Amino acid sequence: MDIEKRIQELRDRLKYILDIFGPDENTNVIMLEAKLGEYVAREPGLSKQEAIRQLETLEELFRFLEKKLERELTPMNKVRIVRHPQRICLKDILENVYDNYTEIGGQDDYSIDPSMLIARAYITRRRGKKVHNQAVMVIGQEKGHGQEFRNGGSVKPWGNAKALHYMKVAETENIPIHTYIFTPGSYPIEDYPGAAQQIAKNLYEMAGLKVPIVAVISEGGSGGAEAIGLADTRIMMSHGYYSVISPEGAAAIEGRLRGGQRAEPKLIEHCAKQLKMTADDNRAMGFVDWKINEPELGARPEHYDFFRKLRKSVVSSTDEIVLNIRGMRFFRSLALRRHKGADVYVRWSLDSRAKERLLWTRYMKFRRMAQDAYLDKRHWFSRSSEWTSEFFSSLYSYFRYDLFGKQHKKVTELAEDVHAEMQVVVGRSSRYWKNVMSKLSFGKAKKDVDKAGLTSLSTWDDGALNSGKWQYVSPQAKLDRAVVCPNTAVHGCLDQWAPDLFGEWAGVCSFCGHHFPMEYQWYLHNIFDPGSIYEVFSEIESTNPLKFDGFDLKLDEAKRKTGHKCGCMTFEARIEGTSVMVAMFMGNQ
Template identity: 45%
Template sequence: MNDLIKQLQELDQRIGYLIHIKDSDKWGNLVEFRSKAEQLLNSVFDISRDEFASRLGKLEDSVRFLEERCEEGLTSMERVRIVRSPLRFTLKDILENVYEEHKELGGAGEANIDPAMVVAKANIVRRIKRKPYTSPVMVIGQEVGRGEEFRNGGSCKPWGNEKAMRYMKVAETEGIPIHFYVFTPGSYPVEDYPGAAQQIARNLYTMTKLRVPMISVISEGGSGGAEAIGLSDLRLMFSHGYYSVISPEGAAAIEGRVKEGRKASPELIEKCARQLNITAADNLRLGTIDRIIQEPPLGAKSDDFAFFGRIRSDIIRATDEVVLRTKSMRSFRSYEVKRKKAESPDEAPQIDIPWDLDEGETDKLLDLRSKKYREMSLHSFGGITMPAENLVKFFCSATEKFWYTVRYDVLKTQQKQVQKTIKELSGEGTALVNRLTAPFTKIFNREESNESRPVPRSLVTADPQSAGDYCLIQDPLELTDTYTSPLANEDRTITCPNAEKYGCKDLWIPDLYGEFCGVCENCGHHFPLEYQWYLKNVFDPGSIKIFNNDIFSKNPLNYEGFDERLQAARAKTGMGCANLTFHARVKDIELVVTMLFSDFRNGTVGSAEGEKFVRACDIARRKKRPLLAYVHTTGGIRIQEGTLGVAQMPKCTMAVREYIDAGGLYIVVYDNNSYAGPVASFLGCSPYQFAIRSSRIGFAGPRVIRETTGIDIPPDYHDARNALKRGHIQGITDRRDFRRHLYQVMQTMGSPGLYYR
C-alpha cells in the first residue's frame, strides 16, 4: 500500500504543477481532481487495495490527459511559469548529473562572493573509440536555488558577474572550454562598485575575444543579466525556457502605464509575453539562438535523469562543433557529428576531436565569433540595399581600407621610423660634440661672465596696434555660437531646481537658453538642451556629414501598435531611428560620431540603431579616426524588438572591441538620462567615459530598483557625481567647456595609430 500512497502523492504534486502553470485551479476540473486525490488519501484505510489502485488509475489517466492538453497549447506566459517553478532543475542539478566531478570556485553555498553566480571547475567524460577520456571545462552560471534567500533567485549582484569574468580569464589561461548556463530573471540593479551596468559591459567586452570555445545554454534569460554570461560561439536553449528583453510583467507595466504599487492585469501580461517572442521556438526563428535542447512534456524537473543525459550529449556535441569549425581538416568528422545527432540525439559522438586549439585555430575561432554577431538581426531593420549597391559599397570600403592602410600603417610608420633614427643619430651626435667641446666652452663661459651685459628690453612691451589685432583673434576651442536653442523664445523666468539649496535667482529664459547655454550661472545646474544644440555649437561649422541615414527602424515582431508609434517618431524627428551617425571636425581633428537622441522613442536602441553603431565603428576603424558616442539620452533596449534588441548588446560590443584593438580612441559622453542595456554593453565598456554635469547614469530607474530590491534609493543615486565616485566614469565636464574638453581628450588620449598622431 505504501507504493500506492507514494504514487498518489506524486500525482497530487502533478496536479499542483498544472495549477501553477495555468495560474488557476479552474482549468480542466483541476480543483475537482485535487479534491478527489485528497479524498482518496483520507480513505486509504477504509477501502481495499484493489479499489484504491482502480480509483488511483482512473484519476491518473484524467490528469495525464490534462497534461497532454496543456503541453499542446502552452502559451508564452505558461512557459515562464514552468521556468519559475520550484520543481524545475537548476545549475546545481546539472553539475551533479552532467559532469563527473566539480569543484566550486570563489566559495560554495552561502559562504560565496555572490551565491547567485556559481563558478566550478568540472570534468566531463567523452567516449572516443569506446574509451573514456576526461576533459576539463569551466562551468559558469546562475543558481536559482530552492527557496534559499541568499541565492537571490539567480539575480546576480555586480561582484557576482565580476567573479564570472575573473574565472573566464582563468579558463582562457588554461586553454579549456567554457560552458555557460543562464538561469536568471535579470541582474540585481545596484550601482555599488563595480556597478551593475558597468560590470556587464566589462563581461561582454572580455567575452568578445576570449581565446577558448564558449557554449551558452539558456533556461531563463532575463535581458542584461543573461548577456553577462551569454555571449558565446554557440547558443543553445531549453525548449521550455524563455529569453526576453524584459519580464512580461515589466512590459505590461510599461505598456499599461501601471502606477507604482499596482499590478497589470493577467490579460495584459499574457499579451505582452506573446508579443515579446520569448520562447525557444521564437528565438530560433529570429536567429538569436542556434539550437534547441528538447525537454520532456511540461518541462524538465530535478529528477528527470534521462534529460540530464541529453544535456550531456548536446553540450559535448556543441563543443565539438565549435572546435571543428576551426580545423582545416574536418569534413568527415563534421559529417559524423551531424549524422550521430540525427540518429541518436541522446548519445554524444564518439570521435576524436581535441578541444585544445593552437594559435591559428584560435584566430579562426575569434573571426567566426565576430562574424556570427555581426550578422545577427540584419533582417530586422529597413534600408537594406540592393546587391549591386552592396557591391559598389564593398568596393569603395575596400579601396578606402587599402588607401588608409598604405597611408597611415605603411608610409606613416616608415616616416616615423626614419624620424626616430634621425633623432637617435642627432642625440648621439650632440652628446659627442658636447663632450669634445666641453673644455673650450667652460673657458669661454668663465670669460663671458666677467663682462658686463646690457639689460635686455622688456619682453612685455608690444606694438599697441599688434596687441589690438591679437585681441580680435577668437579662441578656436570656444563654442562656435552659431545656433540658439528655440527654448530661448519664451519670455518668462524659470526657477533653478537648486534655488532652495544654493539661493539661485530666477532665470530669464532667453538668457538661460541663449547666452548661458542652459546652465544656471549661480550653481552650475545644467538644464536639458536639444541634441541640435550640440550639432551646431560643438563641431566646426559645415563639418557635419551624415551617413547611413537610409537605415530605419521596423517592427520585426509585429508588436501591436508599434508601427503607428514608429510612424509618429519619424514624423516628429524626420529621422528613421534614434541613432544619428556623422563625420565631424573639432578644430583640426576629424572624428566619427554616433549620437543617441531623445526625440526618437527616448533614444532606445533596436536593430537599426545597433547596425548604424557597428557601421560607425567600421568607418572609424578604417579611417583611423576617433569615435565619439554622444548619448543625448537613452532609455535602454527597445522592448518592442524583443531579443533582437538585446542582441545589439553583444553585437555592438564586438564592434567596439575590434575598433579599440585596432588602435582606435573610443570616447563616450553621457548627457541627460542614460540607462540600461546600452550602458551595460557598448557604452559602458569604453575606457574613456565622461558625463555632462547634471546628467544621470545607471542600470535601472528608481521604480525598478524599489520593486526589485525593496530599497528606497536617494534622489541623487544616479547623479554623474556619484557615478564618478564609484569609478563608473572618468570625468565630468561643463556643457560650455565640452568642445574644449573633447579636443583635449583627442589630443592626449588614444594610440599612435590614429591618423593625426
C-alpha cells in the first residue's frame, strides 16, 4: 500500500513535468518516464525490501532531475507553469498567507464576476502582550484550479469595476490593498465594449488612492494585469510572467494570423523569449521591485514554506511603504533598520501628510519606470525647462515633507509660500519661452479664454454641417462606390454612396448611427478650431525597449512611411474657444 502510494506520487510528479515540458522532447523527461515505467513493470516480482530500495533510488533520481529541469526552464515553460491547474491560486493564498478572511462582493458563482475575487483579510501581529489584527483589502484574479466559472482569470469589465469599487472602500477605511495578479489578460474587448475604458479608469483612480498598495504578480498578461497592478511595491514570483501581450498574441501578430488561427509552437516559443517576460527580465528593466523565489518547478498548494515566505514579503513590503513616507528620512531609515528581519508591529493607517507623500512617491516611481521606453531628442532647452520644473517640485517636496515634515503649521505655510513663489518664477520663464516658440512657429500667441465663455452654455453652430465644407475631406469620399453598413442585418440600413457617407455625413451611417473609421487627419482638422493646434513632445520617439527582434526595422519603416516619430500625437488646441490638451493615437496613417 505504502509503495503504491509513493508510486502514485511519482506518477503525479511526472504528469506535472510532462505538462510543463510536454512538447519539448527533453531527454531528462524521457528518462524519468522510462525509469518509472520500468520500475512499475518490475516491482511485482521484487521482494518488499528490494522494492523499497529501488523505489528510493528512483525517488532520488526524480529529485535530481527536477533540480536539473528547474535550471533548464524556458520562458514558455514558465508560462505553462503559471497556467497549470495545480498552480497556487488566490484562495490558497488567502487560506495560507492571511490569518483570517471574508470574501466580499459575492461568493463563487454568485459573485458579480467570479474571476475577480475580493476579500477583507487580516494579519495578526503581536507587540508585547498586545495582539493587533491588521485589516487588508485583498483583490485579485481567481483561477480556482481550473473551475470553469472562473473563466481562467479573464476578468470582464464589471469585474474590474468591482475591484475598483473595493479599492475605494479600502481608501475610506484607511487600510492597505494587496493585489494578486493571476490573469492571461482581461476578457477580449470585441465581446465587451468598454473593457479598455474600465482598465483606464482603474489606472487613473489607482494613481490617486491614498493607501499603500502592494501587488504580487504570478501571471501578468496585458491590460488585465494593469487593472489592479499600479502599486507602490510590485513583487514578482520567480516562475511568473509579466508581459504587454501573451506569447500567443505576439505570435499571431508576428505571423500575421487572423481570426483565431493558431500560431506555430516554435513561433510562440520565440515570442515568449523575445518579450522579456520573466521575473529576472522584469527586475532588470525596473518594472518590478523584487522577485520572490518559488520552489522547484513552481509553487503549488502543498508548498507551505512558500506561503510563509510570501506572507513575510507582503507584510514587510507594506511596512516599508508606510515607514518610507512617514516622518523624516533619517528616522525612517533608522526605523527600517531596526525592523529588518523581526516581525514588529507597524501601524498601517496614514495621516494626511503621509498620504500626500505616498501619492508623490508613487507618481515618481511610475515616471521613472517609463523613462527608458522612449527616445527624447528634444532640444536641450525644452528638456532643461522641464528639468527645471521637476527640480523645483522635488525641492518643494523636500521642504514640504522631509525638512519640515513634522513641524508646525507655520512652517508648512512658509513652504507653500516658497513653492508658490517658485511656481511664479518657473511659470514666468516657461511662459516666456512658450511665447517665443509660438511666435517662431505659429505666428500668434494664445489668447486667454474669458470666464464668461467657459461658464455660459454654448450654442450649437451647425454652419459647418450645412455648408458641407469640412476642413479636411476623407480620401474615402472620393471613391465612387457603395458602402455596406455592418449593422445592415440588424437595423436594415441601406447601402450608402461613399462620397455622401465619408463626406457630408462624416462617416456616420445615416440609418443606425454606426461610426465608420475615419483618418486621424479628419479629427485633427474638423474637431479643433482652425489654427489652434500647438503640438508638444513632437520630438519624442518610439523605441524598442524590449529589443524585440525585427521591431527596429518595423519602427523605421513606420516612421518613414508616416513622417511621425511616434504613433501618439499630443497637442494643445481649442474647441470653440475652450482650451484642451489632447493625446491622439494615429492608427490608420
